[in-house]
Amino acid sequence: MASDGPRYNFTDAEPRWQQAWAARGCFRVEDVPADGKPKYYVLEMFPYPSGKIHMGHVRNYTLGDVVARYKRARGFSVLHPMGWDAFGLPAENAARERGVHPAKWTFENIANMRTELQRMGLSIDWAREFATCEPRYYGHQQKLFLDFLRAGLVERKESWVNWDPVDGTVLANEQVIDGRGWRSGAPVEKKRLSQWFFSITKYAPDLLAALDGMDRWPERVRTMQKNWIGHSTGAEVRFSLTAPEAGPEADIDRVEVYTTRPDTLFGMSFLALAPEHPLAAAVAARDAGAAAFVAECRSMGTSEAVIETAEKKGHDTGLRVAHPFLPGVSFPVWIANFVLMEYGTGAIFGCPAHDQRDLEFARKYGLNVTPVVLPPDADPASFTLGNDAYVGPGTIFNSGFLDGLGVDDAKRTVIAELERLGIGTGVTNWRLRDWGVSRQRYWGCPIPVIHCDACGVVPVPDAQLPVVLPEDVTFDKPGNPLDHHPTWKHVPCPKCGAAARRETDTFDTFVDSSWYFARFCSPLSAQPLDRAAVDHWMPVDQYIGGIEHAILHLLYSRFFTRAMKATGHVSEEEPFAGLFTQGMVTHASFKGADGRWLYPDEVTIGADGAAVCTATGEPVTVGRVEAMSKSKRNTVDPGAIIVRYGADTARWFILSDNPPDRDIEWTESGVAGAYRFTQRAYRLAEAVAALPAGGGAVPENFCAPALALRRATHRAIASVSEALEGFAFNVAVARMYEFANAIGESDRAADGEGLGWARREALAMFARLLSPMMPHLAEEVQALLVPGSELVAELPWPDADPALVAAESVTIAVQVMGKLRATIAVAPDAAAQAVIDAAEAEPNVARLLEGKRVVKRIHVPGRIVNFVVAG
RNA sequence: GCCCGCCUGGCGGAAUGGUAGACGCACCGGACUUAAAAUCCGGAGUCCUGUAGGGCGUGGGGGUUCAAGUCCCCCGGCGGGCACCA
Numbered sequence: 043m044a045s046d047g048p049r050y051n052f053t054d055a056e057p058r059w060q061q062a063w064a065a066r067g068c069f070r071v072e073d074v075p076a077d078g079k080p081k082y083y084v085l086e087m088f089p090y091p092s093g094k095i096h097m098g099h100v101r102n103y104t105l106g107d108v109v110a111r112y113k114r115a116r117g118f119s120v121l122h123p124m125g126w127d128a129f130g131l132p133a134e135n136a137a138r139e140r141g142v143h144p145a146k147w148t149f150e151n152i153a154n155m156r157t158e159l160q161r162m163g164l165s166i167d168w169a170r171e172f173a174t175c176e177p178r179y180y181g182h183q184q185k186l187f188l189d190f191l192r193a194g195l196v197e198r199k200e201s202w203v204n205w206d207p208v209d210g211t212v213l214a215n216e217q218v219i220d221g222r223g224w225r226s227g228a229p230v231e232k233k234r235l236s237q238w239f240f241s242i243t244k245y246a247p248d249l250l251a252a253l254d255g256m257d258r259w260p261e262r263v264r265t266m267q268k269n270w271i272g273h274s275t276g277a278e279v280r281f282s283l284t285a286p287e288a289g290p291e292a293d294i295d296r297v298e299v300y301t302t303r304p305d306t307l308f309g310m311s312f313l314a315l316a317p318e319h320p321l322a323a324a325v326a327a328r329d330a331g332a333a334a335f336v337a338e339c340r341s342m343g344t345s346e347a348v349i350e351t352a353e354k355k356g357h358d359t360g361l362r363v364a365h366p367f368l369p370g371v372s373f374p375v376w377i378a379n380f381v382l383m384e385y386g387t388g389a390i391f392g393c394p395a396h397d398q399r400d401l402e403f404a405r406k407y408g409l410n411v412t413p414v415v416l417p418p419d420a421d422p423a424s425f426t427l428g429n430d431a432y433v434g435p436g437t438i439f440n441s442g443f444l445d446g447l448g449v450d451d452a453k454r455t456v457i458a459e460l461e462r463l464g465i466g467t468g469v470t471n472w473r474l475r476d477w478g479v480s481r482q483r484y485w486g487c488p489i490p491v492i493h494c495d496a497c498g499v500v501p502v503p504d505a506q507l508p509v510v511l512p513e514d515v516t517f518d519k520p521g522n523p524l525d526h527h528p529t530w531k532h533v534p535c536p537k538c539g540a541a542a543r544r545e546t547d548t549f550d551t552f553v554d555s556s557w558y559f560a561r562f563c564s565p566l567s568a569q570p571l572d573r574a575a576v577d578h579w580m581p582v583d584q585y586i587g588g589i590e591h592a593i594l595h596l597l598y599s600r601f602f603t604r605a606m607k608a609t610g611h612v613s614e615e616e617p618f619a620g621l622f623t624q625g626m627v628t629h630a631s632f633k634g635a636d637g638r639w640l641y642p643d644e645v646t647i648g649a650d651g652a653a654v655c656t657a658t659g660e661p662v663t664v665g666r667v668e669a670m671s672k673s674k675r676n677t678v679d680p681g682a683i684i685v686r687y688g689a690d691t692a693r694w695f696i697l698s699d700n701p702p703d704r705d706i707e708w709t710e711s712g713v714a715g716a717y718r719f720t721q722r723a724y725r726l727a728e729a730v731a732a733l734p735a736g737g738g739a740v741p742e743n744f745c746a747p748a749l750a751l752r753r754a755t756h757r758a759i760a761s762v763s764e765a766l767e768g769f770a771f772n773v774a775v776a777r778m779y780e781f782a783n784a785i786g787e788s789d790r791a792a793d794g795e796g797l798g799w800a801r802r803e804a805l806a807m808f809a810r811l812l813s814p815m816m817p818h819l820a821e822e823v824q825a826l827l828v829p830g831s832e833l834v835a836e837l838p839w840p841d842a843d844p845a846l847v848a849a850e851s852v853t854i855a856v857q858v859m860g861k862l863r864a865t866i867a868v869a870p871d872a873a874a875q876a877v878i879d880a881a882e883a884e885p886n887v888a889r890l891l892e893g894k895r896v897v898k899r900i901h902v903p904g905r906i907v908n909f910v911v912a913g
Numbered sequence: 914g915c916c917c918g919c920c921u922g923g924c925g926g927a928a929u930g931g932u933a934g935a936c937g938c939a940c941c942g943g944a945c946u947u948a949a950a951a952u953c954c955g956g957a958g959u960c961c962u963g964u965a966g967g968g969c970g971u972g973g974g975g976g977u978u979c980a981a982g983u984c985c986c987c988c989g990g991c992g993g994g995c996a997c998c999a
Contacts (some may be wrong), residue, residue, distance in 0.1 A: 090999050159920065175977080214997040221940065262917055266994070269916050346995050350914040380914085384996090399914080474996095550997070589993060592917080626993085627920095669992090698937070699925055705992075707925075715938055718951090725952090749967070773924070776936035783936090786953085855932035860980045862932055900979055906931045910979045 050639045052688030056818045060163055069110075069165045070521070070837045073564045073575040080337040081580050082118035084110040085559055087587030087595075088125045091151040091173070092132060095158045096536040096608055097627035097670055097708055098588065099697075100680045104693045104749050105624060105702055105771070106586045111814035112766050114165065115839035121579050124159065124166045126152050128175035129486045129685050130551045131214065137485075137517040144485040145513065148175055157682055158235040162689045163817050165835070167591050170565045174554035180487035180559065181508025182570035183553065188501050190492060195241050201478050202318065202383075204343050205233035212482045217479070223504060232318075232340040237480035238489060238547070242601045246271055246472045248615075248648040249600055258620035260703075263592045270472020270593045276302035278387065279361035281313060289324045296774070297321060297363060297375070297534025300386030300471055304460070305452035306393040309403055309414035313363050313391050314376045316383035325359045325377070332357050332377060346382070355379045355402045366465050378403060382751065384475050394431065401431040414441045415449060442885045444473035477598060479730045484515055484523040486548025494535035494542035498603065503536050512667050515817035516613075522546055556602035559617055562839040571611045589703075592623060622769055625705040627696075631665035631676040634658075639675035642710075667707050678708050690816035691717045697815055698775035719779070720819055726785050727823040730805045741889065747787075753783035755804045756846035762811045763839070773816065781808060810840050830895045855879040857908040858890045874901050881907040 063069065067496045072296050075081070086106035089099055110122040111424035116624030126148075133144035152173055159166075172179050175886055181525035204213040212235075217224045250271045253264045280298050287297040297313060315322045317339035335357035342349060361375040373391075381390055381397055394404035395413040401597060402751035404411055415436040416422050424437050438444045443454045443459070460466030465798075480489065489511040502509055512530040515523035524530060524546040537541035557570075563579040587595075596618070603617040632640040632653055646656045653662040670677045683692050695716035699706050744752060758781035765774035791797065805827055813820035814832045820834045854877060856864040864884040868877050878899050881887060898910035 087999095092999090127999070215995095218997095251935070262916095266917050270995085272916095344997085347914080350995085352914090390942095477996080483997090539950045551999070552996095555999085588999095589918085589995095590999085594996065595999085633996085648987060701926080704919075704926095709925085711924075711938055711940080722952090770927095772924090773936085776927075780935050790953090837914095853932075857931085857980075860931095865932060898979060900931090902931055902980095906980080908979055910929080 050721055050819065050822060052690060052720065052818065055822050056161070056163060056689055059818045060160065061436050061823045062821070062833060063163075063165070063835055066833060066836070068833065069114075069118055069120075069167050070121060070169060071121050071167055073567075073572060074578050079117060079119040081579055082113040082584075083115065083121045084584045085123070085586070086742050087560070087585070087591065088127050088555070088558060089155065090127045090130060090132070091148055092152040093154060093891075095155050095680050097678060097680055099159070100162065100692055101590070101624055101627055101696050101702070101706065102586060103159065103162060104696050105165055105572075105622070105769075106584075107162075107693075107817075108697065108766065108771060109584050109586070110165050111817060111835070112839070114835070115810070115813070115837065117838065119750070120165075121562070122164075122166050123170040123565075124164070124168065124911055125171055125558060125562065126155075126173035126175075127555050127558070128152065128173040128287050129180075129554055131483070131485070131486045132618060134483060134517070136264070141517075143515075145175065146392040148173070148485075152394065158684075161681075162686050162693065165817070170562050172558075172561070172565050174487070174551075175485070177508045177510050179558075180405060180512075180554070181531055182561070183549070183557070184488050184490040184502070184507050184509055185504060186557065186570050186606065186609070186611070187549075187553075188504065188507075189611070190240065190605050191194045191501055193605070195237050195244070195608065197240055197241060197476070198236060199476075200234050200236050201239075202232045202344050203235050205231045210234060211520050212217055215343070218343045218348075219760045221343060221348075223340055226324040226848075229341050230343050231346060232342075233620060233647050235480070235482075237478050239476040239478050240601065240605070242598070243472060243474055245601055245604050246273070247473045248604065249474075249597065252616060256601075256616065256619075256621075258621055260621060263589075263621060263623060264598070264758055266592050266759060267597055269599065271472065272471075274302050274471050274473070276300060276469065276471060277453075277460060277466050277577045278305040278390070278469050279304065279307070279366060279460060281391070283375075283912055284362045287321060287324050288319065288328075290327070290895045292322055297389050298387040299389045299678055301391060302471075303393065303396060303446075303454045304466070305438060305441075305444065305447075305449050306414050307366065307391070308368075308395040308398045308438075308444065309395050309412045310365065310373055310391045311391065311394055311410040311412065312374050312376055313379050314403070315359075315709065316378055316381040316388040317378070318383040319388045321361075321375075321382075322359075322377045324401065325361065327593065329359070341376075341590075342379065349382065350379065352379060354399065354406060356403060356407060358407075364462070366460065373660055374409075376403075378405075385473060395427055396431050396433055397433045398433070401427070401429075405429075411441060414438055414444075422604070425660035431447045452848060477550075477552075477601070477841035479553055482522045482525075482546075483548055484511070484517075486551060487554060488524075488549050489545045489549060490532055491545045491759045492542045493545065494538060494540060496540055497535055497537045497542075500535055500537050504829040505520050505538070511548075513553065524548070536787075552595060552598050553602075557606065559599070560603070560606065571606070573611070573613075576612050576614075580612060580614050581617050581619045584620040584622065586622045586624060586671060588626070589623040589725070593715035594710075596621070609912055610847070622703070625671045625700075625701050627708055628665050628667050629670050629676040629678060629708045630676045630704050633663040633665055635660040635662070642678055669705075670708070683713065687713055687717045688720065690820070691720055692821045694775065694816055697771040699772065702769060719782070720816065723782060723808070723819060723823065724826075725817075726782060726789065726808075727805050727826045730785075731788055731826045733801065741799050743798035744796035744800060748794060748796040751784060751788040751800045751804055753798070753846050754781060755800070755807050756842040758784075758811060759807055759840050760847045766814065771815070778808075778811060778815075781811070807840050809834055810837060813837075854881065854904070855906045856884055856887055857906060859911060860908060863887050863890060870904060874903065875900060877903075878907055882909070 058406050060376055084106050085104045110120050128148050128754050133148050136142055137144050138148045184694040204218050206213050207228050208226035208228035246684045281297045283295050286293040317336045320816050326336045356378040359375045362372040365371040392400040394401040394411040416439045417436045435449055438447045438452045455669045457468040490509045492500045494500050512527055531544040533544055548784050559582050560571050560576050564575035599617050604615045604633055606612045632638050632645045643652050645662050653664050655662050695713045704768050809820045811822040826833045851867045852870050853865050853867055855862055864886050866880050894911040897912045900908040
């Protein structure tokens with residue numbers, strides 16, 4: 043770093059301004075404000091307290107802070123809170139691996155991360171902070187659950203989980219690696235457990251329909267949610283077994299199948315059951331081969347990605363089903379690993395010609411492939427299928443009474459026939475499943491119910507809430523510590539008083555994050571939500587977070603808000619009016635000579651571009667640029683960056699480098715460039731502050747450089763405002779660079795009438811425009827210009843003077859046949875004919891038009907003239 | 914496997930269907946300096962060996978249009994999600 047010249051000292055300035063904001067309470071708001079200002083609720087997805095903030099947090103919270111500060115300057119009363127998504131598996135892992143209690147680990151992490159976030163200079167109302175692992179939060183969550191239960195929005199049913207038979211533990215999908223438990227290495231089994239479910243499927247039609255009106259959500263997120271909810275129409279068809287199978291309770295003589303393609307029923311070649319289907323279980327009870335196959339499928343885990351990418355396998359049960367329309371024709375019944383029990387009826391009919399998965403299965407097991415949909419222009423006599431099923435439109439053939447119909451007509455016709463025969467019905471189906479919320483873990487919100495042998499499941503009475511987690515637990519045994527606790531689960535039944543047991547399952551942590559945004563409105567309320575406060579602040583006007591939450595978290599929150607409305611806690615049903623999804627922070631990865639990954643700060647890039655290990659001098663392989671992760675060690679610690687360059691520099695770089703919805707690559711050179719700009723901005727301010735004190739009155743006249751600067755100033759106000767409104771923060775930064783360049787030019791101009799005034803105006807506006815992005819430097823610049831000034835954080839956003847924004851002349855592109863051949867400068871309001879004449883007179887244009895017949899002259903005012911010539 | 918995105922100079926990117934490459938980074942040249950750093954000024958998509966003029970150019974291929982980075986179709990590469998990670 044250079045030694046000459048006065049420099050902006052961020053180490054001194056940043057904490058000083060953070061204290062000034064806190065002392066003034068700039069970012070505090072009331073639960074129900076009486077200031078009459080319009081409200082604006084900005085929220086970033088709250089962090090999991092892993093211990094340290096990472097660059098993804100820096101990006102997320104910088105984006106939110108720019109919006110919060112901008113809206114505040116625009117006159118809104120802004121709610122901008124912060125809290126902690128504090129329950130979850132990592133705390134239990136830490137407990138098992140290092141013997142530290144999850145609560146201690148979590149609260150220490152929170153303390154550290156709070157300090158780090160506060161160093162970023164975020165305009166947050168810290169008085170609203172809470173952690174979801176505090177009883178003062180999760181106790182209210184238990185109340186909401188009980189209200190949902192009373193409202194019929196909760197039910198208990200069975201579902202399949204990943205079970206580690208060695209550890210005796212339920213495994214998360216991420217804990218299943220290649221079909222084995224991550225700790226024990228034992229093959230994972232599917233196990234059936236009785237669990238609590240939120241009835242999200244009751245809201246499926248509404249959750250789907252409301253997406254259409256959510257115009258401040260990214261289109262792709264809405265599309266992903268639509269696909270996830272998965273509305274489909276089709277038919278349920280009952281197939282009769284040619285011989286009944288003895289089931290555990292009664293004989294099974296038929297199988298229900300759901301299909302979206304009833305029009306292809308005549309192309310059927312088999313029927314396939316999910317391995318968990320009751321009929322499959324019945325067959326397995328007497329057939330060792332089937333039992334072995336079902337057991338094999340059970341070892342596949344519950345993840346849809348795993349199931350659908352696995353090799354398609356099946357087992358022929360030997361059973362046959364009759365075709366619904368073809369007397370005497372029957373098809374084999376298989377058990378297949380790609381049929382999902384959770385979707386439809388857990389059984390399908392296979393039509394290999396028109397479904398890719400069925401085709402692969404049929405080819406593998408030598409089953410018939412009968413095409414029944416003829417593509418347009420195909421010849422029915424010769425049409426055959428290769429390796430691709432035909433799923434497009436066409437005409438039905440080989441299909442009895444459906445022959446000659448189009449696909450959609452055939453669907454209607456076949457459903458009518460199925461209904462007439464009483465063997466099927468047209469149905470609407472949803473891919474969305476109910477939300478299973480039971481987790482067999484300690485570090486989560488206890489589910490407030492009690493199991494009584496006499497009374498069954500009994501809700502904990504509201505007066506006994508919260509059900510608090512016991513602190514004295516041990517993690518030396520596998521399984522859920524709540525199960526092993528000597529006393530906690532033993533309670534009297536609230537109904538009959540007999541000895542009973544607490545539910546030891548805790549909630550999925552997605553429950554915690556499904557209503558925290560509403561709790562922030564009244565974080566100290568004795569009720570889950572204070573109606574006046576949530577009615578004032580909700581919905582969140584701008585929600586900001588990672589695209590990885592596009593489906594689950596956002597959909598669950600949308601459901602939860604509806605459920606809270608149904609139980610009288612809120613008035614709105616959509617929690618997030620505006621959504622912005624940010625990209626990830628990436629960095630190059632480095633691998634040392636010994637094959638170990640190296641952190642970026644262990645690596646030096648030489649002048650020749652070659653990377654070496656700083657400590658050993660050994661060569662380093664530069665790997666791909668990818669999402670920062672601990673395993674690849676391609677992380678950069680925001681704390682270290684803030685110490686070295688300051689929070690404003692970190693904020694500026696992360697805003698400047700690219701559009702916020704794309705992945706950003708963190709680079710040292712980019713940060714250094716951002717740092718240089720902070721110093722340059724400060725120098726520009728110093729130069730202006732050194733000018734003789736200016737009077738308040740606007741000068742009568744401005745010399746040319748002064749006028750040019752004023753135009754630049756007001757163009758900057760207009761363009762930075764527009765960029766901020768549109769989340770184009772990288773463009774806002776570019777406009778600020780242009781503005782700084784213009785100020786720099788005025789610095790070098792010969793002094794003339796009004797120049798000093800224009801420069802003061804420029805710097806004053808510069809500070810205001812800078813403040814959402816680099817709030818500390820903005821305050822410093824303002825203090826330099828106007829010692830003892832108000833805080834920029836409390837100043838209103840400036841308005842541009844339209845007369846100064848308007849261009850004096852515009853450059854028009856002149857094209858001949860769509861190719862640029864000249865440009866001309868014209869007045870913004872020049873008449874069309876005058877512009878066309880001027881364009882035609884351009885030598886290069888005239889040359890190209892000579893001897894040609896101009897058939898069309900296109901003039902887009904302020905933009906372009908295009909001559910279309912014949913021949 | 915299924916669903917959803919993204920792809921523009923050496924790099925990040927800008928661009929209501931209307932001058933492709935604003936702005937920044939890196940680079941090169943100049944000024945300042947004993948020198949370096951810092952700072953300031955200037956240059957630059959690429960090719961036709963020139964500051965005129967022109968060709969080519971927004972992952973590849975086709976299409977719509979007076980005009981396509983932008984709209985449509987196909988293909989490729991990269992990434993996100995897939996229900997117990999958060």
